[in-house]
Amino acid sequence: MAAIQLFASLPVAFNPRVNCQTISSKRNVSRSHMSVNSVHEAAKFLREGIREGKFAPGQRLIARDVSALAGGGVGSYREALVRLAGEGLVTLHPNRGASVRKLDTKDVREIYLMLDALEPVAARLCAQHARRHEIDTAGLQTSASALNQACRSGRVSAFHAARYALLGFLRKESKAARLYEVAAPLSLQISKRENDSQLSKTAISISNEELQDIVSHILDGKAAKAERMMRSHIKRIGKAVLANMRADGRTI
Numbered sequence: 048m049a050a051i052q053l054f055a056s057l058p059v060a061f062n063p064r065v066n067c068q069t070i071s072s073k074r075n076v077s078r079s080h081m082s083v084n085s086v087h088e089a090a091k092f093l094r095e096g097i098r099e100g101k102f103a104p105g106q107r108l109i110a111r112d113v114s115a116l117a118g119g120g121v122g123s124y125r126e127a128l129v130r131l132a133g134e135g136l137v138t139l140h141p142n143r144g145a146s147v148r149k150l151d152t153k154d155v156r157e158i159y160l161m162l163d164a165l166e167p168v169a170a171r172l173c174a175q176h177a178r179r180h181e182i183d184t185a186g187l188q189t190s191a192s193a194l195n196q197a198c199r200s201g202r203v204s205a206f207h208a209a210r211y212a213l214l215g216f217l218r219k220e221s222k223a224a225r226l227y228e229v230a231a232p233l234s235l236q237i238s239k240r241e242n243d244s245q246l247s248k249t250a251i252s253i254s255n256e257e258l259q260d261i262v263s264h265i266l267d268g269k270a271a272k273a274e275r276m277m278r279s280h281i282k283r284i285g286k287a288v289l290a291n292m293r294a295d296g297r298t299i
Contacts, residue, residue, distance in 0.1 A: 094235060134231075167273075198251050261280065
């Protein structure tokens with residue numbers, strides 16, 4: 048409950064001068080890649096746009112404009128924006144749509160304090176499930192392999208997408224619904240900044256080695272080691288993100 052209250056208390060900034068129309072000219076959002084026929088699909092589209100930085104912090108999101116841009120019903124996007132507001136990804140503004148949330152260093156520091164408590168627990172629970180053969184071993188190995196391949200290819204964006212997918216897989220396989228509900232939106236909020244702070248091949252190589260070791264410990268059922276290594280990984284990434292933010296002096 049404390050984690051949820053902290054999550055809900057993080058401040059939000061709004062820039063009314065930036066509207067959804069700028070996305071069509073400045074962002075790579077293509078109607079041809081979308082198939083938005085439900086609130087679930089609309090919410091997924093918006094989440095991915097936020098995670099990839101296609102919808103920038105402070106960006107206004109008006110259901111009518113997003114619908115015209117990406118296809119799908121206006122009503123689906125309106126409901127999706129309400130859903131994302133509940134996840135802390137956007138802020139609703141009466142009669143003005145919504146805006147993508149901005150975060151400052153204080154917000155990010157608090158988010159990593161929470162992820163430092165949640166992600167290691169997910170790793171520990173997965174390892175405990177692995178001991179009892181209650182985990183999708185093949186799925187975990189596939190996720191880890193995709194991460195390793197992206198690292199070896201040097202495709203930074205692909206690596207970060209694979210890392211995000213792997214951590215999401217571990218949260219789901221932890222079988223702790225409340226942990227997933229809190230950690231998933233927190234992770235999404237800082238995903239783009241994590242990408243920006245880990246651009247070198249050396250940086251993604253280190254992350255890959257850490258995560259491959261964590262997966263190995265999970266598959267071996269070594270819960271304490273998996274938890275300890277995940278905590279170390281989250282702390283290291285958090286320090287890199289905060290250092291990057293202080294260097295460029297911007298919010299996200």
